[in-house]
Amino acid sequence: MAGPGDDDEHDPILDDSIEAEAKTQTCVGGSSERDMAPSAPGPSIHRSGSRPQLDLSKAEIQGNFEERDPTILLPNQSDDISHLALDIGGSLIKLLYFSRHEEDYSNDDDKRKRTIKERLGITNGNLRSYPVLGGRLHFVKFETHKINECLDFIHSKQLHRRDPYPWSSKTLPLGTGVIKVTGGGAYKFADLFKERLGVSIEKEDEMHCLVSGANFLLKAIRHEAFTHMEAEKEFVQIDPNDLYPYLLVNVGSGVSIIKVDGEGKFERVSGTNVGGGTYWGLGKLLTKCKSFDELLELSQKGDNSTIDMLVGDIYGGMDYSKIGLSASTIASSFGKAISENKELEDYRPEDISLSLLRMISYNIGQISYLNALRFGLKRIFFGGFFIRGHAYTMDTISFAVHFWSKGEMQAMFLRHEGFLGALGAFMSYEKHGLDDLMSHQLVERFPMGAPYTGGNIHGPPLGDLNEKISWMEKFVRRGTEITAPVPMTPSKTTGLGGFDVPSSRGSPLRSDASALNIGVLHLVPTLEVFPLLADPKTYEPNTIDLSDQGEREYWLKVLSEHLPDLVDTAVASEGGTEDAKRRGDAFARAFSAHLARLMEEPAAYGKLGLANLLELREECLREFQFLDAYRSIKQRENEASLAVLPDLLEELDSMNEEARLLTLIEGVLAANIFDWGSRACVDLYRKGTIIEIYRMSRNKMQRPWRVDDFDAFKERMLGSGGKQPHRHKRALLFVDNSGADVILGMLPLAREFLRRGTEVVLVANSLPALNDVTAMELPDIVAGAAKHCDILRRAAEMGGLLVDAMVNPGDGSKKVSTSAPLMVVENGCGSPCIDLRQVSSELAAAAKEADLVILEGMGRALHTNFNAQFKCESLKLAMVKNQRLADKLIKGNIYDCVCRYEPPSVSQM
């Protein structure tokens, strides 16, 4: 993986008017992944979350300087983009582009990975003839009548100059490019694209694109669809094998209603001209609102009964109960305006907006229901930019469908509602292999983007770190609260250039009025479903249900309270410079805004679990270039723990098998106290040294623990009644924290398995998260431990883990043994928790021969996976370092321990 700072990633300058000269890159913090090893500290990683920086060298204003929004040419900017598709509708242009990251095998870490891949039998491209490369899908929109801003955007990013096929990185000669476009604008603007960008448009059928976009989303994005009834959003898990048939209702300017029977099998069965364009067009004329979203926001404060004729108005306040119409049912939208002696000016714009919204949403819901009924369809998916994630709109549509179908049909909404057509156009590039993508290969991230506080915003998501920080600071200066960072594009994106100064109205925005909650879609083809899950379909990683308001409030408060310490640590980790302080402050504001948003709308970013929250925090840190906030803490603790490891190993070796096993488990549980994610523990650390705390902790480990399956585990390990148990073939040890936790807890346990002839795979994070040890740090730690222990040394050597062994790995052609006694693999994630539906292909490969899974620590064994069932044996070990969780999960107290041993699940597989 390479950052934009790598010269070989840059294209020759494409615009003839600009000379191709030596470039000077303004690289704020971007770097490649190889810099992540502890030996190469610095602001160096941008694997996910943060976006490449703008290369401002040679920037110049193009064209007339008098223009309001002049095009800014950034000839040296490269975002490694390969793909571009558009959906140009009557009101909005939806643009989708793909940015790619090529694998880079030039550094040592990648050599290690390659070795492991070969060892585990992983090859690229054996499943697909056209490999999907990792990268990101970005979603941007423009207003159609501001098409020039869209063209400027494409031009400035040179999105049109790439070969449409991502595996080919060549740049096309001017005038030969082809881009896929759907919607009426493909016809209307074809000449303009040719003239302005020198590219040809390949027109893709609108309905076909809508359908293939919807099919892709419903199959590949986990929490894509949701219901919305009475302000309650609920995500719906769609079984990709039981998707068809369904009714797709795309509510754009107008409405298309499509019956979908399968991939490429569909029929547009109906439509209506009363759609988003009608709401906004009529609303504009009636209220003088300046934007769709302003109009939509107005509706929040509206009372439509001042203008609609209700059943009660006709029936003297009574219901017409005989036919099920309550007094508050709208008998005639706008009907009250008939009899009142009022002018337009006498009505509140808020009321007008709400009346319009109810009229149109209800109408769409009703017509959709009637069409679903024709074909006996139970599921109706609503897409299109009209809906805009607006709660009342969705409620109204849902109500209509529910009311008329007497609850037999369900209205469902799509998080990427606006981008179905653009996605479809994107999918229509041949042989990109995207349609094979599975939900486990897509990760959605919610970067800070272009935040949104109610003012008008222009421009694509803020990509530049400095822009983001400045933005935050601007709000600090103005005293304006940031409550709703919009993860992706703003609701009213109009191309390049900053954003309008937000109105200082003070009151935080209602979340309703905010824009789409969609992030950047990271395509990670190397992610897989953990193969040892007993039933991936029913697997739910999160243990705590954050849709419970009490739980949500508690955990959001915990995160909020922990924030100042985290910022201090992060700033300190980078030497406490002014720059670090600025970034730390911006991070705090950004993450607070995320928390505020989630507090108000828990499902803003999809189904919310603690795992997502913790990952969001890590991503947010990375976005503000805090690549490893706990680096120095981890280093210090690793060193201190390695220093006492020899004594510990000696102590263990002096015990009999049975005592040793108990001491080892006690050690894992005791060492798990070193967790910088726990407020209580952080307070502890101030009171003693690591080894003191460890010993104190282990001494307190009095059985029975709160959850105590030790006897069963011991019997499995040592046998009973003289019967010798068969040894485990391979154990996967999911490690947690750096320092004592891994070195004094998990490594001795690993050594015990190695001693018994069991292969050990240490599974560690791919990216830093709190003080968790990463897969890149772990080999050094093992090497350090191996110095004091032959068992570890031999195993590490055979597994190619020792650093000195890394310099001469097999050169790829040589056959490598697929088995090694000790391996380190990355888990594919950068969070304290783990979602086993999305793990690295290495881990998935390593898991195939494993017959024991050990999950250690709160994040991986309690917050997530506490209830996970596996096809093999599993051991979940953790100390509970939070009173509420102890209460909830084990009806115990803080510092209680969990040792949960389970035989292979015999559940449905």
Place this chain on the structure above:
Amino acid sequence: MAGPGDDDEHDPILDDSIEAEAKTQTCVGGSSERDMAPSAPGPSIHRSGSRPQLDLSKAEIQGNFEERDPTILLPNQSDDISHLALDIGGSLIKLLYFSRHEEDYSNDDDKRKRTIKERLGITNGNLRSYPVLGGRLHFVKFETHKINECLDFIHSKQLHRRDPYPWSSKTLPLGTGVIKVTGGGAYKFADLFKERLGVSIEKEDEMHCLVSGANFLLKAIRHEAFTHMEAEKEFVQIDPNDLYPYLLVNVGSGVSIIKVDGEGKFERVSGTNVGGGTYWGLGKLLTKCKSFDELLELSQKGDNSTIDMLVGDIYGGMDYSKIGLSASTIASSFGKAISENKELEDYRPEDISLSLLRMISYNIGQISYLNALRFGLKRIFFGGFFIRGHAYTMDTISFAVHFWSKGEMQAMFLRHEGFLGALGAFMSYEKHGLDDLMSHQLVERFPMGAPYTGGNIHGPPLGDLNEKISWMEKFVRRGTEITAPVPMTPSKTTGLGGFDVPSSRGSPLRSDASALNIGVLHLVPTLEVFPLLADPKTYEPNTIDLSDQGEREYWLKVLSEHLPDLVDTAVASEGGTEDAKRRGDAFARAFSAHLARLMEEPAAYGKLGLANLLELREECLREFQFLDAYRSIKQRENEASLAVLPDLLEELDSMNEEARLLTLIEGVLAANIFDWGSRACVDLYRKGTIIEIYRMSRNKMQRPWRVDDFDAFKERMLGSGGKQPHRHKRALLFVDNSGADVILGMLPLAREFLRRGTEVVLVANSLPALNDVTAMELPDIVAGAAKHCDILRRAAEMGGLLVDAMVNPGDGSKKVSTSAPLMVVENGCGSPCIDLRQVSSELAAAAKEADLVILEGMGRALHTNFNAQFKCESLKLAMVKNQRLADKLIKGNIYDCVCRYEPPSVSQM
């Protein structure tokens, strides 16, 4: 039948505040039918068409004199009203009231009728336990928010003080009345009705009323339903036995969609809040129009493409043909307003109105289609006041239904669209017997009512002759053209009081914008289907199809050109007084306005045939109190013809059977030249005496006639090859004109049948039409002829026809012979043509034993019934006195003759 001038028709004064004193009636021209006999000339008849006069005695303004529209109390006014029902919706109040005419057996004519009825075995009430009395249904509407005007209207007419059951004529004591009301207003305004009028409201279910109203209309009104596609209106004949199931869509302020499976069997299956209230409410806010109809009219000049987003706007002017959307399809109503930098004021109200209208109409059509589809219904009837007979609205709805159903379903509209609920409420009075009424018992009349020329109009239909004349004169003074008399209530009726001065914008109104084309519904329970029709279902009276534009233009022109002569004749018939001249002028304007309206919208008053046109002219004459314009002409011609009858009879008696038969038929054909409806003939009359013309005409009768079945008729009458034919049992002779036609043509033919032992029934008009002889005039004529002929005298005596025989008929208890050699019966109509689906019960009874039908004259044998098929033998005799008709019908020339003899039809019966 009694007019309002009869004292015994008046109720005691009902309002306690007004004393019951001797009344002075202002009787402009009303009189009872007994005055119609030629022996009692004068402006005396108001049997149909014209309405009773206002009794202004004791009139006083009630309440505050400062009020803009003070209530005017007319305590002595009586309109003989028995029934009242209302439908109070969100926007409009629909009011229905019934005015009754009791039979009056006190005069000689009615004695004669009673005798005939007894003779023919006709009794009242043998079919129904609750007799339906003849009367009229009036349809009025008000705006709901002007409920007080409605209450004033009811109060002034004392509509609420009658027993709801029409066969009981007692007046209710104050505070005990009950009226049937449906719609939400039944709940909302119940207290107001009690307080203001002292009556209780009986609430009737809205849906139930809609359905029973629709069922009644579809079964009982012949041309109730029609289709409307691409500006073409086509009436649909619904078979009452094949009516169910259907979908009823009532478009009021909101829309109710009801599946109707039978009488009282229905379900409200859907509805929408986007209805008429939405169009008018939004339209009012957007255009500042002052009335629904103004808004509707604006739409006529609109171009919605300035504001709607069309498919072509999105697709750069192209179709999206793949899914069948043309460039001009509306993709998004009001969608163009999004992208344009325009304010509301920058759009033309015309365009806004049209865009709204298309949006809402199309939406209603689509939702209706989808609901019809659910239940597999092919027929959708649209009712409710939104549609308002507006062509574009109906076209849009029809287009939607046609488009989505791919032509499989039909949108149909109802002429009484707005009154379904009110009719249903009316029907809900128990045991009124109305629901048994059949279409042949209902006659719709289109009086001048409150005419409409684009200005705002207030007030119920103009009932007073003077009002009507003044109204006409006012327009003459202002030089404003009257092009669209509205037959019934004006489009914006608001209660009592005159009407606003119409705007003098000069340009005639587009017919589209005019109001509902519904007339006053005359309930004539004594009408029946002529029992000798071979197939009443397929019977169509009119021979010429006036939906052909050429035909229509021609015949409207003929009527128009004939108008000055007709007016002269009419004015002269009343002595040429100033009053007669004033009325004549008003009649000419009124009838011209009807013609102008029909020229522009042929189907304005239902399916248009020549018969309707000619009847409309007669009704219009009667409305302006020209009760018998040809009275003196008829008298003169009768006298002249009777004078030459003896010579003619002598001539005939001198011939052998065969020669006599030919001479008789020649005589009928020759005498038929005396027709004041034919322009060519009227010119003839100026050139000679009756007898000269008759003889000249008969001498020209050279066989073969253009249509000549004489030989077949002769063979039937006289036999051939020595075979003696069986004589006819009873012949019905439909006579035509007075004077020579009946006296020298038909009476001698009748005499021949009598001579051969065949009973003869002379069938004559009930009311005057041109110079046609009426059933009331005929006995005198027969008596006059009988003076010269024993055959006629004996037969007339036996049939009770001679005037001296009328003084002592059977007193009712005495058994009367059901057979008489010569009878006169009225045909039930007052037009030169005859629709055999609606004839008097006397004629129907007389027809039962008839085995020969003879139709004579252009009106009854050519314009209508030329192609009629009978169960018995028929003979159609006429001289063609119009070149175009001769051309068209028999490919002949003016004065060609038709003698068409047909054996009994063996068609489907």
